Amino acid sequence: MTTEEKSFTHFNESGRAQMVDVSDKPVTSRKAVAEGRVYTSPETIERIESDGIEKGDVMGVAQIAGIMNAKRTSEIIPMCHPLNITGVDLDFEINNEENYIRIVAEVKISSQTGVEMEALTAVSTAALTIYDMCKAVDKAMEIGEIRLLKKSGGQSGNFRRGK
Amino acid sequence: MTTEEKSFTHFNESGRAQMVDVSDKPVTSRKAVAEGRVYTSPETIERIESDGIEKGDVMGVAQIAGIMNAKRTSEIIPMCHPLNITGVDLDFEINNEENYIRIVAEVKISSQTGVEMEALTAVSTAALTIYDMCKAVDKAMEIGEIRLLKKSGGQSGNFRRGK
Amino acid sequence: MTTEEKSFTHFNESGRAQMVDVSDKPVTSRKAVAEGRVYTSPETIERIESDGIEKGDVMGVAQIAGIMNAKRTSEIIPMCHPLNITGVDLDFEINNEENYIRIVAEVKISSQTGVEMEALTAVSTAALTIYDMCKAVDKAMEIGEIRLLKKSGGQSGNFRRGK
Amino acid sequence: MTTEEKSFTHFNESGRAQMVDVSDKPVTSRKAVAEGRVYTSPETIERIESDGIEKGDVMGVAQIAGIMNAKRTSEIIPMCHPLNITGVDLDFEINNEENYIRIVAEVKISSQTGVEMEALTAVSTAALTIYDMCKAVDKAMEIGEIRLLKKSGGQSGNFRRGK
Amino acid sequence: MTTEEKSFTHFNESGRAQMVDVSDKPVTSRKAVAEGRVYTSPETIERIESDGIEKGDVMGVAQIAGIMNAKRTSEIIPMCHPLNITGVDLDFEINNEENYIRIVAEVKISSQTGVEMEALTAVSTAALTIYDMCKAVDKAMEIGEIRLLKKSGGQSGNFRRGK
Amino acid sequence: MTTEEKSFTHFNESGRAQMVDVSDKPVTSRKAVAEGRVYTSPETIERIESDGIEKGDVMGVAQIAGIMNAKRTSEIIPMCHPLNITGVDLDFEINNEENYIRIVAEVKISSQTGVEMEALTAVSTAALTIYDMCKAVDKAMEIGEIRLLKKSGGQSGNFRRGK
Numbered sequence: 001m002t003t004e005e006k007s008f009t010h011f012n013e014s015g016r017a018q019m020v021d022v023s024d025k026p027v028t029s030r031k032a033v034a035e036g037r038v039y040t041s042p043e044t045i046e047r048i049e050s051d052g053i054e055k056g057d058v059m060g061v062a063q064i065a066g067i068m069n070a071k072r073t074s075e076i077i078p079m080c081h082p083l084n085i086t087g088v089d090l091d092f093e094i095n096n097e098e099n100y101i102r103i104v105a106e107v108k109i110s111s112q113t114g115v116e117m118e119a120l121t122a123v124s125t126a127a128l129t130i131y132d133m134c135k136a137v138d139k140a141m142e143i144g145e146i147r148l149l150k151k152s153g154g155q156s157g158n159f160r161r162g163k
Numbered sequence: 164m165t166t167e168e169k170s171f172t173h174f175n176e177s178g179r180a181q182m183v184d185v186s187d188k189p190v191t192s193r194k195a196v197a198e199g200r201v202y203t204s205p206e207t208i209e210r211i212e213s214d215g216i217e218k219g220d221v222m223g224v225a226q227i228a229g230i231m232n233a234k235r236t237s238e239i240i241p242m243c244h245p246l247n248i249t250g251v252d253l254d255f256e257i258n259n260e261e262n263y264i265r266i267v268a269e270v271k272i273s274s275q276t277g278v279e280m281e282a283l284t285a286v287s288t289a290a291l292t293i294y295d296m297c298k299a300v301d302k303a304m305e306i307g308e309i310r311l312l313k314k315s316g317g318q319s320g321n322f323r324r325g326k
Numbered sequence: 327m328t329t330e331e332k333s334f335t336h337f338n339e340s341g342r343a344q345m346v347d348v349s350d351k352p353v354t355s356r357k358a359v360a361e362g363r364v365y366t367s368p369e370t371i372e373r374i375e376s377d378g379i380e381k382g383d384v385m386g387v388a389q390i391a392g393i394m395n396a397k398r399t400s401e402i403i404p405m406c407h408p409l410n411i412t413g414v415d416l417d418f419e420i421n422n423e424e425n426y427i428r429i430v431a432e433v434k435i436s437s438q439t440g441v442e443m444e445a446l447t448a449v450s451t452a453a454l455t456i457y458d459m460c461k462a463v464d465k466a467m468e469i470g471e472i473r474l475l476k477k478s479g480g481q482s483g484n485f486r487r488g489k
Numbered sequence: 490m491t492t493e494e495k496s497f498t499h500f501n502e503s504g505r506a507q508m509v510d511v512s513d514k515p516v517t518s519r520k521a522v523a524e525g526r527v528y529t530s531p532e533t534i535e536r537i538e539s540d541g542i543e544k545g546d547v548m549g550v551a552q553i554a555g556i557m558n559a560k561r562t563s564e565i566i567p568m569c570h571p572l573n574i575t576g577v578d579l580d581f582e583i584n585n586e587e588n589y590i591r592i593v594a595e596v597k598i599s600s601q602t603g604v605e606m607e608a609l610t611a612v613s614t615a616a617l618t619i620y621d622m623c624k625a626v627d628k629a630m631e632i633g634e635i636r637l638l639k640k641s642g643g644q645s646g647n648f649r650r651g652k
Numbered sequence: 653m654t655t656e657e658k659s660f661t662h663f664n665e666s667g668r669a670q671m672v673d674v675s676d677k678p679v680t681s682r683k684a685v686a687e688g689r690v691y692t693s694p695e696t697i698e699r700i701e702s703d704g705i706e707k708g709d710v711m712g713v714a715q716i717a718g719i720m721n722a723k724r725t726s727e728i729i730p731m732c733h734p735l736n737i738t739g740v741d742l743d744f745e746i747n748n749e750e751n752y753i754r755i756v757a758e759v760k761i762s763s764q765t766g767v768e769m770e771a772l773t774a775v776s777t778a779a780l781t782i783y784d785m786c787k788a789v790d791k792a793m794e795i796g797e798i799r800l801l802k803k804s805g806g807q808s809g810n811f812r813r814g815k
Numbered sequence: 816m817t818t819e820e821k822s823f824t825h826f827n828e829s830g831r832a833q834m835v836d837v838s839d840k841p842v843t844s845r846k847a848v849a850e851g852r853v854y855t856s857p858e859t860i861e862r863i864e865s866d867g868i869e870k871g872d873v874m875g876v877a878q879i880a881g882i883m884n885a886k887r888t889s890e891i892i893p894m895c896h897p898l899n900i901t902g903v904d905l906d907f908e909i910n911n912e913e914n915y916i917r918i919v920a921e922v923k924i925s926s927q928t929g930v931e932m933e934a935l936t937a938v939s940t941a942a943l944t945i946y947d948m949c950k951a952v953d954k955a956m957e958i959g960e961i962r963l964l965k966k967s968g969g970q971s972g973n974f975r976r977g978k
Binding site for chain 6 (some may be wrong): 669712714717720721729733769772773776781785787791792793797798799808812814
């Protein structure tokens with residue numbers, strides 16, 4: 001099936017936004033992985049790294065933000081189903097050559113619908129938190145490359161991002 | 164003052180995260196503008212455009228998500244101050260050549276602290292909402308270039324992004 | 327069984343409010359439909375109709391409010407169980423003779439308890455949103471006839487409103 | 490100025506919903522009073538009355554719901570400004586002849602915008618709570634006559650509902 | 653297995669906080685009971701008792717707070733799983749000899765993880781609410797003895813507090 | 816004025832709970848400090864200490880929980896006014912002789928009402944978070960001695976806890 005043959009499922013017959021009815025879909029085990037990056041100045045990256053050792057931990061706060069917002073995705077994104085996710089974890093890698101922090105989030109559930117939005121929301125809000133923690137020294141940071149890496153479970157099939 | 168001379172203000176003496184004490188800062192009129200992009204396939208962009216005319220409106224839902232989350236930024240970002248913003252608006256532009264939707268958010272307040280995070284949160288959550296509304300037809304979309312464009316008001320001075 | 331023979335289940339032995347214990351009830355497929363009306367001046371109705379064509383869409387915003395608040399009913403109504411609803415949709419009809427907008431909301435779930443309150447909350451908050459969007463031109467609007475139309479699933483049996 | 494000459498302020502130039510910019514409005518002392526009714530069967534009214542004496546208190550729970558939701562109006566109604574209300578109280582009157590409970594809510598603040606929506610939200614959610622507390626004995630209840638009674642403060646002038 | 657042999661499960665391999673992955677745990681029927689106390693002056697206890705008869709009911713408000721916060725435990729405690737609890741009730745006992753109010757909360761669910769935190773959160777927030785309702789007459793109150801009494805269901809086995 | 820002469824301000828004339836009307840109180844600079852303790856086994860304390868050095872940081876998570884819940888106190892405690900606090904910080908001390916962690920929270924604002932509840936909520940939720948992070952190794956922990964230490968600003972005068 002090509003992209004054009006699929007349809008936007010988030011609009012009802014009147015053309016207004018709806019939360020898709022998943023009442024008749026089976027409960028299956030599902031997982032989604034998403035990633036994103038926060039680009040900073042070289043000085044900010046250095047400071048985040050040394051900070052992680054000496055004192056506080058910018059990524060520690062971002063980790064908690066990502067987890068808490070993954071849990072509340074259905075309040076943040078209007079048409080998302082309320083879901084009780086059973087697992088969420090984030091991972092951070094610092095790239096000193098291109099001066100960015102890569103964020104990866106993985107979310108799991110057994111449910112009638114998937115958790116892509118939960119993984120993307122975890123990444124986005126963790127990135128915003130890094131921005132917030134560092135903005136006193138660097139307002140020119142940029143958040144980018146937020147995208148879905150993998151998705152498994154559910155009738156629409158698996159997804160794996162190409163190169 | 165150079166970037167290195169500024170300090171991370173979001174950690175207390177024990178090295179733990181803190182909400183910065185702004186009790187003694189003056190109330191001033193503040194504004195922040197942020198932007199971001201959602202890159203899609205050419206087919207998805209076309210569909211969003213035609214959809215906006217015929218039936219529902221992807222950007223209409225994203226607009227509401229951006230506004231509602233700007234209001235709740237202090238619940239989403241752990242160290243943000245609770246603020247009663249007095250104005251928020253978003254603007255969307257479709258770029259048919261590079262296949263992206265550009266989102267711009269402007270937030271206003273009179274307060275002891277700025278609204279950069281509110282503007283960035285409005286943009287990020289509007290972008291996530293566009294992803295959610297279109298993901299049934301396109302899972303490979305990417306969110307990027309989320310950054311602060313302008314900031315005025317407050318003692319740390321104005322900020323305007325360079326080219 | 328007459329009405330008098332049933333008992334108020336929302337109070338415990340001490341006479342204080344409780345969230346009813348549904349731990350031993352079976353999970354069944356459930357649905358509820360509720361309705362309500364917003365009465366306006368003839369001019370406001372006209373404006374809402376033309377507005378829906380030319381520019382924004384009052385009911386589009388009300389639709390999103392109804393969906394988002396249906397999801398959060400257990401935070402709004404103190405004794406409601408937290409529930410992950412699987413479907414919610416709203417419908418709006420304009421009555422030009424009696425100058426009102428009729429709102430109908432349908433909510434679905436598989437659960438140990440029903441979704442009447444979710445449907446009624448969707449209708450009520452959609453009605454409040456219409457009031458909010460139009461209050462700059464008409465403060466005398468009135469919200470009424472909020473009631474349950476149908477309920478199916480669950481051991482208390484089905485309900486269908488009479489004439 | 491007639492109703493027709495006023496404009497819908499909740500849409501921006503693109504025709505999308507916006508939170509009205511009140512940044513330049515003066516802070517003034519404001520108050521709003523709203524009312525509504527819950528119609529029940531005669532048996533339900535009797536039971537609510539005796540219940541209020543012997544054991545729990547349906548209206549006591551509704552009172553708390555009304556107060557808590559007045560505080561969170563800006564999360565419930567998409568375009569409402571976040572506001573720190575300084576006072577809110579509700580009053581309940583039982584009408585035994587027509588079998589309804591009348592709810593009146595009064596909300597106060599010093600702010601750049603009014604609290605009509607806070608008063609209407611307090612009434613609506615208190616009414617929904619009464620429905621929830623009594624629905625085990627009476628599913629045919631109806632909520633109606635939700636409307637603004639008075640509004641003072643602010644540049645749009647005072648409002649007082651006519652007969 | 654001794655205490656030392658168990659491990660902190662709330663940290664991932666990088667040493668950052670995580671929401672424990674319970675995706676592969678079986679759904680079982682679970683229950684938790686927790687308790688706590690609010691110590692007041694003798695005059696405050698007297699007033700709370702007489703107040704409960706004549707007018708309002710401090711414990712009635714605390715009961716509702718405990719129930720509402722038990723439902724939202726996963727928003728209050730960062731690493732708690734979102735859960736749809738199926739039952740929650742609180743009980744209050746006044747001890748006139750030692751001048752305290754004892755609060756007991758019981759929470760039930762069928763789930764992959766337990767509800768200890770829900771029961772403890774119900775007790776803590778009910779205690780805070782009692783403090784809030786009485787602080788105009790007694791600021792020296794103290795909250796204490798908040799602890800888990802019983803826990804059943806789940807693979808870590810039952811727990812019952814010793815003397 | 817003695818304790819007995821003061822009155823419970825959180826009930827209206829009907830005896831129902833109310834949010835006290837502070838509309839006519841002056842805005843003053845206010846501060847509140849509260850404390851509490853989490854008693855654990857000696858092994859748990861040791862583990863928390865070593866953990867704080869090697870890997871994650873139990874108190875780091877508790878700090879964030881305390882800050883986030885201080886900001887949302889008016890959602891957690893039914894009669895609390897919504898407030899935009901301008902500063903909040905927590906401090907943790909480990910007592911190895913009596914095996915407890917002492918938590919101290921300080922909250923600041925300029926407002927018409929005080930922030931005692933915000934400080935007590937920060938302490939209580941930080942304590943619950945420590946319990947949650949450690950409960951896999953120690954379910955018998957106890958939370959206690961939660962109390963107000965100091966309060967300044969506002970017309971009811973300053974408060975300082977005696978020995």
